[in-house]
Amino acid sequence: MEELLDPGLGRVRVFLMHDDNKPRKLKYNLGHRRLLTFGGAYSNHIRAVAEAGARHGIETVGVIRGEEHLPLNPVLARAAACGMTLTYLDRAAYRRKHTEEVQAALRARWGADIAILPEGGSNAAAVRGCAELPGEIPIEYDVVCCPVGTGGTLAGIAAGLPEGRRALGFAVLKGAGFLEGEVARLQRETYGRTWSNWAINLDYHFGGYAKTTPTLDAFIAKYRVEGVYVAKMLYGILDLARRGAFAPGTRIVAVVTGQPSTPVDVCAAPTGFDSGEPR
Known part of the structure; x- marks a missing residue:
């Protein structure tokens, strides 16, 4: 835990x-013999599922958005080195990946017993894993902030907060108003109720997912932080x-998500690539 020092x-x-919120989201999703999930070509989620499969002896299938491109980029090469089978869906079919039709076709190909994990890993099991984070914060605090892509991390953090604390998420997607409904849905799916101790700020997406501007680029260079998620959250804070949005004396914990710089290597491919799918 380190303090961010800025005169502003x-x-x-x-x-x-x-x-790293990926292991948290996967912790209670690993009780299966075979696991299928979805992601883009640079998906941290795909990497994390592949590494977890290698670590726990789980057969994994990664359904990648778009067409195959060879040679594989570092993320997909690592996933393949971890034993993940890679398959591809065209973008039109990928947009319907959550439908019964597409999932029935995937089960017909990969087996009726395969567990299907959503893109980004956000489901009830993931929320339970993320709800454990507040209990591990070693300092006194008032607000926990996190980046938001699919809503699972925020849904869990808010559910796990002690009384009187609140959570603030920063959307990395443009037009992400739907995420408020997603966070509430995930909490209901997990616990049968929702919490009112959280909010999502929609103003710091800088043009959309994985988009940037000269202002954000300068901020990334100054603070040396990951740009897809973390920089947008920290800039927003x-x-x-x-602007005076936080009362004087407020203590904020900003959750810096993503893989550590020196991860435990469970596969044979290079590590350290960190851009990708929503958290």
């Missing part, structure tokens, strides 16, 4: 908690603090 924060204090 005033009396607001921000502490960085480095935490600092900007809101300068």
Whole structure:
């Protein structure tokens, strides 16, 4: 845990908690012999599922958006080295990946017993894993912030917060108002109820998923942070603090998601590539 020091924060204090949310989301999803999931060609989720499969002896299938391109990029090469079978869906079919029709076709090909995990890994089991994060925060705090792609991490963090604390997510997608409904749906699916201790800020997407601007690029260079998720969250926190959105004395824990710089290598392919699918 380290403190982010910036004169623009005033009396607001921000502490960085480095935490790879992918293992949390997978923790309660690994009780299967065979697991199929979805992602783009640079998906951290695909990488994480492949690595978990190698670690736990689970057969994994990655359904990749678009067409195959050889040689494989570093993310897909690592997934394949971990034993994941890669298959591809054209973009039209991929948009319907959640439908009974597409999932029935996948089960017909890969076996009726295969467990299907959604893109980004956000389901009830993932929410339970992320709900454990607040209990591991070693300092006093008022607000927990996190980037939001699919809503699972925020749904879990909010559910696991002690009384009187709140969670604030920063959407990395443009036009992401639907995420409020997704977070609520995930909480109901997991616990049969929702919480009112969270919100999603939609103003710091910088043009959309994996998009950037010169302003964000300069911020990334200054703070040396990952650009798809973390930079947008931290920029949002600092900007809101300068605008007086947080009361003086507020203590914020910013969850820096993503793979650590020196991960435990369970496969033979290169590591360290970190851009990709929503968290």
